[in-house]
Structure formats: C-alpha cells, structure tokens
Amino acid sequence: MNNQQKLTQTFVQALGIAEEQVSDGLTYNTIKQWDSTAHMILIAELEDAFDVMLDTDDIIDMSSVAKAKEILARYDVQF
C-alpha cells in the first residue's frame, strides 16, 4: 500500500466514511462525521499509520485532506 492509499484508508477508518468521499478538498467540519471528536481519532490513527508524532500547531492546522498531506510531508512522509 502506498502512502496515498494509506492516507485514504486512515480517513475512511477514523471518520467512518466511504473511500469515494476522501479527496484533497474534504475539509474539517464540512461533513458531520469530521467533527472535533473524530478529529482526535484521526490524529491518533494518522500518527499510528505513518509513525509520526504531530505537534499541536499541526494538529490545529490539519483542516483538510490536502493540508494533512502537506503537514505529513514535513514529517518526511512522501505522497
């Protein structure tokens, strides 16, 4: 599984949404499944999947799938 697939699967698992819903444009708080509770689960699962520990500013900034990729890239995760 490449990193893009891993990212998609993490969003699917953490938010409980369909794979088709995961696109770069998917944004925090624009679907009912991605609320603050799910955001905490998402962060934990992203950290687990990519073996990183995000700092608080990055957790706050992670407001979309595109932004998640941008932030993870700073932790040496390539897409």
Add this chain to the structure above:
Amino acid sequence: MMKPMVNVPVIENYQVRLRPITAQDLELLRQWRNSDFVREKMLSTALISEEQQQAWFKKMVTDTSQMHWLIEYRDTPIGAVNVKVTRRCDTVVTAQTLEPGLYIGEPNYQGNIVAFAPSLALYDYCFFVLGTKTLHAAVKRDNQAALKYNQQLGYEIDSRGEFITLRLQKASYERQTVTLKSLLSRTGKAK
C-alpha cells in the same frame, strides 16, 4: 470613591494566551459579538452598540463578579472567554460555582479543535488555582455544536428546556479531557 480595578491574571496554556481585555480590544470584540456566527448562538442575540460596549467595559473593569479575557493564538486575537459568578454575593475568586462563556470570533478558527484550548486553560485556572467546585453552562436547545463541545469537556446535562443547562465537576473534567489536553500541549516535532 473609585472602585479598584479587578486583577485579571494572564493565563498561558495549551498554545493559547488569555490576557485581560483592554479598551483597545473593544471594537474588535464588538464586531465579533455582532457577527451572525457568534450572535445567533448567544442567549441574547441583540446587536451591541458602541455605547453599550463602552458602558459594559467601564462596569466590568471594577466588577469582581466576572473576569474577561481576550484569546490569542500565535500572537493573534481569535476570540474571548469569561467567567461569571452565579450568585450575586460572590466574587470570581471566592465562588464555589462559576459560569464560563466563550466565543471564537476569528472565522479561520471557528469550529477548529483550537477552540478547546481557551476552555482548558480557563478551567484549569478555575479548578486548580481558584478552587472552584462546579462550572455551570447553558446552551440553546438547538445548538448541538455547543452541547457536544461542553460534553467533550465533561459537562453533564442538568435540565432540558428552552435552554439546556449543564454542570461540570473537577473529577469529570479531568477524566474527560486527557486526550484533548495531550493533543493541545505538544511542542516537539516528529519522532
């Protein structure tokens, strides 16, 4: 005789800084408070005039029954937070029960997880510094976001009517906010 100014402390925690409101903040606060996003969630939805705001500030700076802070994140104002007593004879410092209030006025952070940070910083101050026993909250019945927000901080529902009233005690707060606190207290970079 002039009443003394209330000593509102600066509180820094969970990446936010809560600092006492000054006269220079009033217009920004009024704009936020009058914005549709903030106003429609308030118990009172009336627009605030400049004169009302000035009168509120003049009273507030010497009123020991309430404390108000501006919330700063990354050195930028993003909202306001306050606590008030629930009984007339109390002061914030001595009250057993307080009622907090919060809004995020900066649109980029509305609905963001950072909105929990000022509450965590303030509640820590209330429970661990002031020794407050209970926090009370009231939210509009249709404001599900606020209800959920409060429940994530450990609040339990007291009563349901036109408003839903909630109550938070220290033990529940501590139990419920472990994950939130850990996510909002990190400063290090990647493993």
